[in-house]
């Protein structure tokens with residue numbers, strides 16, 4: 001059973017017994033938001049990230065113990081999810097070829113998108129043949145067109161798109177999307193998508209949603225697993241008034257203005273949280 005509680009301003013926290021339980025809960029949540037969004041406005045606009053998150057969405061092959069039996073690409077989800085209404089974006093992307101192993105697009109394509117009926121024209125990936133700067137500009141332009149045509153909802157509170165769901169992983173340094181600690185990309189307020197040519201984590205060239213876009217989403221999920229993430233999870237969630245550095249931790253700056261924020265983690269990642277330590 002997951003240990004779940006709501007922090008007064010850091011959203012809902014779900015600490016799962018193990019990765020299998022986390023995966024099932026995450027897949028359930030995505031299916032639920034997909035259904036609600038389609039009911040409400042006819043489409044589901046989801047922004048993916050890269051990294052370990054994608055496999056945790058239950059897209060990996062079934063494990064020998066049979067736990068990964070509720071993958072989005074398997075029954076019941078492959079039947080009940082209305083894939084034709086999905087529009088898929090990336091909260092961040094590495095500026096490499098689409099067939100490169102570092103590509104977040106390739107990861108999602110190999111594990112999910114090639115196995116379900118999302119229309120290829122609904123898969124909004126970056127132009128991988130131009131510079132990082134141009135790729136960011138073009139990606140933002142493409143999203144602006146989709147807001148104009150009302151495929152992507154406009155935020156009521158900001159000049160930003162309101163994605164139905166943004167899925168973020170978190171690095172052990174507290175980075176989310178490609179927003180790294182102390183990087184100037186964190187300060188970008190006027191653009192929806194920005195670029196980096198000096199990412200501290202390879203590959204160096206990336207594009208990323210900016211904080212205003214992330215914080216305008218209807219739902220934001222942050223997924224963190226493993227002991228190496230425990231300290232960043234603690235700094236991102238717990239009340240630590242004396243530790244000013246934690247305030248500029250990218251994961252702590254994820255604060256949806258009117259949307260939901262949910263943290264999915266396993267026990268090792270949640271082990272340093274106040275709420276976990278005092279849970280008995």
Ligand SMILES: O=C1O[C@H](COP(=O)(O)O)[C@@H](O)[C@H](O)[C@H]1O
Pocket residue numbers: 049050051052053092093094104168169170171172176177178201
């Ligand atoms: O480089 C990236 O890292 C983060 C976290 O990855 P993880 O493997 O530690 O979960 C990921 O969310 C981001 O999209 C990616 O570009």
